[in-house]
Amino acid sequence: MTTKTLCEDPWHLKGKYMAHRRLGVGPTSSPAEMxxxxxxxxxxxxxxxxGELGxxxxxxxxxxxxxxxxxxxxDREVVxxxxxxxxxxxxxxxxxERVDWQADIESPDWYEMYTELxxxxxxxxxxxxxxxxxxxxxxxxxxxxxGTGNARNNPKLAAERVDSRLKRQGRFLVADGPMLMVVLDESAIRTVIGGPGVMRRQMEHLLAVTERSNILIEVAPFGRPLVTTPSTSVVLLSMPDGKEWVYSESLYRGRFSDAPSVVGESRQDFDLARTGVLxxxxxxALIAEAMEExxxxxxxxxxxxxxQEQLQRGRRARVHRGGPWLPVRRRPGA
Known part of the structure; x- marks a missing residue:
């Protein structure tokens, strides 16, 4: 037995952990939290x-x-x-065994969990x-x-989010970085974010990163043969311990699963989607064409x-030189 020696009263720590419960945990209907x-x-x-248990x-x-x-x-072995x-x-x-982990792992800090994986x-x-x-x-x-949502009127929050996202990219942009394979629906290329200048720069960036040996981008063009694919974006993550996670994102939250059936189905969806890519x-070439457009x-x-600016300048100049037009009363017989 590797447990620490307990006194005869198993409730000797009652004051310690009951205080913690009152401060940190409230009522919940989540089996995972329970x-x-x-x-x-x-x-x-x-x-x-x-720390000791870890x-x-x-x-x-x-x-x-x-x-x-x-x-x-x-995993069951860990439990x-x-x-x-x-x-x-x-x-x-x-x-x-009584917790539906696939359905219940859905919490406000889903983004934090995703970035950890x-x-x-x-x-x-x-x-x-x-x-x-x-x-x-x-x-x-x-x-x-x-620059949208809660960050629109909070420059500090927006800057923190920008910095966080760019830092996440760093490990994929170095020699021997992890493999990143993206099937990019053409809708992602044609949906304008920030105006044509931003999109032109984004296309340039896509062309640059595809020169790296660990990054592969395949575009699924409009008009491709109809295949059944998920209605939302899906991410498959292969971990060092051999496990695979599936992550999908809705409007307000993310959902995770490592269930073999879900991972297998998502892998099949990904492979099926690749049958219609360029x-x-x-x-x-399609990205370069979009860049030029x-x-x-x-x-x-x-x-x-x-x-428009030249027209406005011309109008301002005419107003300045001639001044406002005022009616002139003519004298009789003039």
Whole structure:
């Protein structure tokens, strides 16, 4: 038995963990959160800190924190190990089996969980609609994206979000970076974000990153043969431990799953979507064509602004030289 020695009264830590519960946990209808609270109870009853338990499991303390908050699922082997370490007699395993982890891992900090997985992934495959994937966005595009919503009137928040997204890209833009394979629906290329100048710069960026050996972009063009694909963008993340995660995003939140059936279905969807894509060189040609179209639109916009400004200057000059027209009363017989 590896648990710490407890006194005869198993409630000797009652004051400690009950105070923590009152401060940190309120009523919930989430089975995942209820399991996490049971895990916290068992850990504190056994006398472990989160850091100590993390060392025994060979994981970081922050991962234990996520387990206890119900924001991260666990493999059965990890739950069985915890149940043994904390002398729960199989109770944790039984509780874990009752949680629908695929449906219940859905919390306000989904973005944080995704970035944690992304930062560890050995390979990422993306099926992307309507906008450029965050790992492929140039700075101008990111700024245009972040200049909306809550960040519109908060320059500091917008700047923090821009900096965070650009930093996420860094590990993919170095030698021997992780594999990034993106099936980009043409709608992502044609949806204008920030105006033609921003889109022209974004197309240039896509062409630049595809020169890297670890980044592959394949465009699924309009008019391709009809294939059944998900209605939202999907990300497949291959982790160092051999596990795969599926991440999909709705308007307000993200959803994760590592269930083999869900991962297998998503992998099949990704492979099916690739049957209608252009080869890499043809994909680059389509992106280059879009870039020139945006460049032309950008120049027309600039020329239009110049013409409008010249007209306004001419009108101002005429008003300044002639002054306002006033009626003149003529004298009789003049």
């Amino acid at each position: 399991f996490g609270e049971a895990l916290r109870f068992a850990r504190e009853r056994a006398g472990y800190t989160q 060392k025994l499991l060979h994981i970081d303390r922050t991962v234990v924190t996520r387990f206890e908050s119900g924001r991260r699922s666990m 069985e190990r915890l149940d043994d370490l904390l002398a729960m007699g199989g109770m944790l395993v039984r509780l874990w 992304e930062a560890e992934a050995l390979a990422i495959r993306v099926l992307q609609f309507n906008r450029i994937n965050g790992l492929l966005q140039c700075e101008e595009y990111v700024r245009a994206m972040m 080869p890499p060189e043809d994909s680059r 945006y460049r032309f639109a950008e120049r027309r916009s600039q020329d239009g602004h110049l013409v």
